[in-house]
Amino acid sequence: MTALPSPLPLKLKLIHGFGAVAFGIKDSGFSFFLLLFYSQVLNMDPGTVSMILLAALVIDGIFDPIIGNLSDRTYTRWGRRLPWLYIAPIPLAFAWILLWSPPGGEAPSVMGLLAITVVVRLLLSACEVPSVSLVPELTQDYVERTTLFRFRFLSGWLGGVLMMILAYTVFMPGAEGLLQADGYVPFGIFGGILMAVSVIGSALGQHHLVAHYPQAKPPPFSVKNVFGEIAEAFTERSFLIFALGGLAAYVSQGMTFSISNYLNLFVWQLDQAELVAYPVTLFFSVILMFIIVGPMHRRIGKPRSATIAAILSMAIGLTPYGLLLVGFWPEPGTLPSTIAFFAFLLLANMFGVVMMISATSMIAEIVEAFEERRHRRAEAAFYSGNWLIQKGATGVGIFLTGQILSFAELSSEADPGAVPFEVISDMILLYGIATIALALFAAFWLGRFPISQEEHERRVVALQERRTAALDAAARGDIDGGTIVP
Secondary structure, eight states: OOOOOOOOOHHHHHOOOHHHHHHHHHIIIIIOOOOOOIIIIIIOOHHHHHHHHHHHHHHHHHHHHHHHHHHHHHSSSTTTHHHHHHHHHHHHHHHHHHTTTTHHHHHHHHHHHHHHHHHHHHHHHHHHHHHTHHHHHHHHOOOHHHHHHHHHHHHHHHHHHHHHHHHHIIOHHHHHHHSSSSTTHHHHHHHHHHHHHHHHHHHHHHHHHHHHHHSSOOOOOEEEHHHHHHHHTTTTTHHHHHHHHHHHHHHHHHHHHHHHHIIIIIIOOOOHHHHHHHHHHHHHHHHHHHHHHHHHHHHHHHHHHHHHHHHHHHHHHHHHHHHTTTSSSSTTHHHHHHHHHHHHHHHHHHHHHHHHHHHHHHHHHHHHHHHHHHOOOHHHHHHHHHHHHHHHHHHHHHHHHHHHHHHTOOTTTOOTOOOHHHHHHHHHHHHHHHHHHHHHHHHHHHOOOOOOOOHHHHHHHHEEEEEEHHHHHHHHHSHHHHHHHO
């Protein structure tokens, strides 16, 4: 399709972003609740559960390039992406419900848990990879791409935060509610329905723009070509640099999200009202991100924005834990402690999301760099490569959480407020060391991303001139029109 003129209509940004609600629901479920549900509620060993989730992520990551390649090669009158966005959400909803409603209400076998988590992740990928691959097709504008990702992140966080609020207030209210199985069933049902509505609704809203045959028929699918394209993606210096920084950022995010409920319950001793305030605080941090990330990108660019945000997020986020360990923090569970914790959380998460959106938005610029060198576009190859990194890294982060909990010897029968300080301090120290190392590594590599706004804009002009020349040549019969890059 031909990229739309800038600026894009607000309605399109909202509709496109709405599809990311499903990803936010999955992310909050897997990151905040799944390990807690299967370990503390169904009494599976947290180390074992974290290893299962890591294995599921690795398997999913391996299949992501196949999904991306199939998406690139889908050739229908509805375009390349829409068929996926209409078909995948319904089975995704049923698989999501089953994940939170294991047969008999008992812990499944290791292979049973692995199977359902893999199915959920593959179906979510079949929605998310085609959806996010539309971004470089909708616009080539450096700033507008950031704007589309801002709306995607905002919608994703909105979906995740909504599910967290409903979990803490309706489905599993209070600390004790999180440790009871009954509320997780309606939690899964509501989330599955909302997932399907968001993906299909977003596709319907963009249908009139992308529902047409691609300009050129792609070559047939082959597994060899799939992984060959991923290998090609990693030959792009810019993508390799992004991958190194993104790897550390995703590991840190997976670890932080998956350990958050443990920290909230056992370190900060949040009550029911405060547990509700936690996702609200996260959502306000995303609103602040929405306000500052655009000006940051315009003023200092995406790479420096990612570097600064990574360091600030780490420093601000760990400050409460450091002060608690040295005795300069109010008693956990008291109002001063909770208010101060939320203030640090607001700023830390704001900068954390700035880092993630800066990194993710960089991928769109890699698409044109690849096209310039290889004379073809491969949006889904790069985004599926990103998912391969993200899912493997997030799995490592969840795995680290499981190992931290096992090393700290947090009992599955632990009660908030009654955990020995030695267990708390071990959790904090291990989490803090890992967070510092990962943040510094991410900041180092993301700051070295080589494509600036000026370089990208020059490349877009040159590519447009090349496409125009190819179309003119095809019209004269000098070349086969089927070779034109879509």
